[in-house]
Amino acid sequence: MTAATLGERDVRRRHKIGSYVVMSAIAVIFLFPLVFMFVSSLKPDAQILSDVGSPRAFIPVGDISLENYFGVFDRVPVGRFLFNSILVTVLTVGLGLIVNSMAGFALSRLRWRGRVLVLSVVIATLIVPFETIAVPMVYWVSKLPTLVVEGGVLKYDFGWLNSYHVQIVPFIANAFSIFLFTQYFSTIPKSLDEAARIDGASWFTIYRRIVAPLAGPAFATVAILTFLPAWNQYLWPLMVVQQEELRPVMVGMQYFFQLNTAWGEVMAYTSLITLPVLLVFLSFQRAFVSSVAASGVKG
Amino acid sequence: MNRRSLATIVSASTASALVLTGCGQAGQGDQGGGDGPVRLTMWTHSAGNPAELEVYEQIIADFNESQDDYEVVTEAFPQGAYNDAIVAAAAANDLPCLLDMDGPIVPNWAWAGYIQPLELPTEITDALLPTAVGSYQDEIYSAGYWDAALSIFARESVLQENGIRIPTADDPWTIDEFDSALATLKDAGYDTPLDIGAEDTGEWWPYAYSPMLQSAGGDLINRDTMLSAEGVLNGPEAVEFFTWFQDAFAKGWTSSGGTVGNEEFNNDEVALSYTGVWNALDSLEAAGDDLLILPPPDFGNGPKIGGASWQWGISSTCNSPDGARAYLEFSFQDEYITAFSDKQVVIPATEGAVEASEYFGPDGDLQPFVELSQQFAVPRPETPAYPVISSTFEKAAKDIMNGADVQQALDNAVAEIDANIESNDGYGF
Amino acid sequence: MTTPISTSPAAGLPVPETPRQAGTRRATRGAALRRERRTGLTMAAPALVLLLLFLILPVLLAFGLSFTNARLISPNPPRFVGLDNFLRAFTSDPVFLRSTINTFVFAAVVVPVQAGLGLLLAVLVNQKIRGVTAFRVIYFIPVVTSIVVVSILWRFMYQPDGLVNNFIDTITFGALQGTAWLNNPDTALGAIIVLSIWQAVGFHMLIWLSGLQTIPEELYEAARMDGASVWQQFVNVTWPGLRSTMVFVLVTITIAALGLFVQIDVMTQGGPVNSTTTLVYHAVRKGYREQETGYGATISLIFFVLVLLVALVQRYLTRDKD
Secondary structure, three states: OOHHHHHHHHHHHHHHHHHHHHHHHHHHHHHHHHHHHHHHOOOOHHHHHHHOOOHHHHOOOOOOOOHHHHHHHHHOOHHHHHHHHHHHHHHHHHHHHHHHHHHHHHHHHOOOOOHHHHHHHHHHHHHOOHHHHHHHHHHHHOOOEEEEEEOOEEEEEEOOOOOOHHHHHHHOOOHHHHHHHHHHHOOOOOHHHHHHHHOOOOHHHHHHHHHHHHOHHHHHHHHHHHHHHHHOOOHHHHHHOOOHHHOOHHHHHHHHEOOOEOHHHHHHHHHHHHHHHHHHHHHHHHHHHHHHHHHOOOO | OOHHHHHHHHHHHHHHHHHHHHHOOOOOOOOOOOOOOEEEEEEEOOOOOHHHHHHHHHHHHHHHHHOOOEEEEEEEOOHHHHHHHHHHHHHOOOOOOEEEEEHHHHHHHHHHOOEEOOOOOHHHHHOOOHHHEEEEOOEEEEEOOEEOOEEEEEEHHHHHHOOOOOOOOOOOOEHHHHHHHHHHHHHOOOOOOEEOOOOOOOOHHHHHHHHHHHHOOOOOOOOOOOOOOOOOOOOHHHHHHHHHHHHHHHOOOOOOOOOOOOHHHHOOOOOEEEEEHHHHHHHHHHHHHHEEEEOOOEOOOOOOEEOOOEEEEEEOOOOOHHHHHHHHHHHOOHHHHHHHHHHHOOEEOOHHHHHHOOOOOOOOOOHHHHHHHHHHEEOOOOOOOHHHHHHHHHHHHHHHHOOOOHHHHHHHHHHHHHHHHHHOHHHHO | OOOOHHHOOOOOOOOOOOOOOHHHHHHHHHHHHHHHHHHHHHHHHHHHHHHHHHHHHHHHHHHHHOOEOOOOOOOOOOOEOOOHHHHHHHHHOHHHHHHHHHHHHHHHHHHHHHHHHHHHHHHHHOOOOOOHHHHHHHHHHHHHOOHHHHHHHHHHHOOOOOHHHHHHHHHOOOOOOOOOHHHOOOOHHHHHHHHHHHHHHHHHHHHHHHHHHOOOHHHHHHHHHOOOOHHHHHHHHHHHHOHHHHHHHHHHHHHHHHOOOHHHHHHOOOOOOOOOOOHHHHHHHHHHHOOOHHHHHHHHHHHHHHHHHHHHHHHHHOOOOO
8 A cells, every 4th residue: 555545545535524513513403493393392381491501402301202292182183183184184285296297298208289388387386385375275165066965865065164185285386396397308318209109009198107117216206396395385274274173283283382382282282293393304315315216306 | 189089088088077066066055855854054264273163063073963954064264265255256256155254354254245133142242352352333233152262371480580570460660671671681692582473474463562552542444434545554652653663673672584483482582482372381381480471561551462363153144043043052152162261262251151161160270360360451444345454554663673764654544444445435435 | 096096097108019000100290189188288287277276266356455445354346456556555655665675675685695614515415425415314303393383492592681682682692782682673674584594505505406406416526537626526526417497496486485474473563663664464464454455456566566577587597698
């Protein structure tokens, strides 16, 4: 081993250690609010408030107990809300994958009139924040037809308020998802389609058997990105869901803001509803992180 | 993504979507089909408040058992989301039969046609605290079981040590006395001697501070016409009051830091706390016999505190107003009213319930609140313009707290309120 | 994908070739084109119909409302008022003007800073060293945490006696004193900017990372052979290779930044003294909380137009110049 390579190695090692130090310092910045949340969820209100200005806020010391968690379960039907959120999220994401990827396929690989216009309109809708159309939306969904089973008979009725589907259907189609699929699909060689066409495959088959299986990373990316807003739905269910049995988790936050806020319970509840997301993310993180990378999202 | 998993997603999604469309649907105000009792839906703002819900459950169970014509079913909402839910339901023509609402919003909803005149027997509504009854254009639309009240919490020992006179309802602090008391307490080592709850947001602001403004001779709106805030919200009295308000923060007598609640007083970090009856039990535990419940200071026109809390009304789309009235009549029993006030720690709305109350009865620890409420409570203006008045007042007062020019901020608020009233053709006045 | 597997029996199976005439081939091609058109529309239809129903229609409804005095709650039917609402916004609503300024200030700071920090983080976690995935995950965690939750936590930390001030006090040995960050008109918007970047930067780190990983390693090797320093490698290899990623990152951050709402709603409600009010927040406050639906819709409409303009300008500035 020569002196030169030894020096180079040394430099590289120092560089590596430097990287770890920097990355760890940054990691602390990204983690501390969450640590604060988990730790506070174990403390009584008064102690949370008195610890807040000191490093004690991050250390489970003092009067530590699960009291807040019991309080949460007394106040809020946690299980029910979790179930609702899981249901709404899974359906929104699942149906969204299908609908948006089909649209992306049509927009990226098929020639039809109006395609360019449609794509521009879809992209333009990205600029609409939901808050600005929430009010017209409430009027609108309250007029939509629906099927109800009443006394064993299937009937027509109007008004989508107070249901699961009102929390799902408006959010299935997603401009951003369509855009991502369109981008990703257009990177898959078109020669594959032609070959399959010659073999007599229908477009639908090409989509399902050739293009979709090659687009795993795009599906994974869209799944995670649509999972988050669906889980965190707040303003919308607050306006359109009346029965407690149908409420999602974020609305449950409001249960703790009474005349005086039970901060310990707020922290316990936020911990409880953040945990599933973290678990989902942690278990898929490898696939997700590499799939975003592989999907090579581009402008 | 492989074929199998896609197919699974598809079939699972479609199947469950279909199932859910069917079973997730259950409209409000539906008539329980055919025979049997008429179903009356009822919404409360009490989700997350087990003590209050318990009393409602008791009343409803008793009522449903007492007769065969009606069946009350209830749905609880968290308070922060309640008004949104009502507005959305009204837009969808889907309001419940019975609903509770915060007192100051009653005229707005009456004007909008959400609720109908209450028409309960007058012996019930006459017996209630005046601020527990909500009206619009001389018609009663709502009635409540209780009211809340604000007061100044203090420790007797602290006032005595610092040579500060203990005020009474008949002889409250003048504003000068109050100022010098705050200065003394500040010198005595209290960093910010007074907690007025400025860290809170929303309705608390007009509820807590507009009575002070009234005590100083100003108001939120000219209540004779209900058409303009000119001269009352930005007149010399209002400017004087808000200058005091701004100074109180600037001088460090009070602050907008901390968290909502009364912890600071209970830990003796502040000497005086302007807060509500709902915090009294905790403070009683913290300070014991030392706790004083004092009237707020007199800014010139006598002490004033905010009145009107949550009250009950009947929606105009109620399928059976008679049933709704029957339920409300049934519910206004002293026994229930006492239960509400003792569980919630709020002031009972009837004399009989006061007598029976553990806390508010003649020997109760919180008896002073009854007196404060009876003598000093003023309602917020009974006009449909109230939501915009409330939001504008909060913004103006916060801007002033943070150093905005007082006259300017108040003039802007007046202009905004007046423009809104005009664009609504005077809201029926 | 929406139909069960059974509806396409031929899927994947090779179809036997049949001999064809030239004429029929042309006819087939015509038919094939028609089929392609039809299929294209059919496959896009579910998404398009849903977007139309639940996005475009409400937007159009809002446009219509902006020319009326419609109210959220009112016994009176809405009246057509022409351009009154627009006049009001531009001539007699100082809060609207302030909101516009704040919105653009927020975006002007957040877009470059968040994009830059995101790239920095991406370069850090793009190193081939052990445990780097863990750091990627950690930096991404705030993104998966609800913004409502995050805003509540940060409101705690920004208190006068909260963690942020305590931290400043400690590292400067008491030389610098913090302030009541969210109650001081000079610092409130800055405080929200910091929190917003903290929350979202992990997402853009991943996007940059995806861009970095598409740059072939050979290019770096070649650059190293030429004796390029790390910085020169970045300037000559990395940055040119990230062009399209950059456009994507800028556009997404800009759109998100201009739509700022939740943080404001939870933390400051537009205060102190209008220092944090934004266009979307003002639209919601007017149109929903103060019930002036027509006027709120007007603010939304102006907002859409402004964002569209920004997007077009951005598109122009980042166009391919070659």
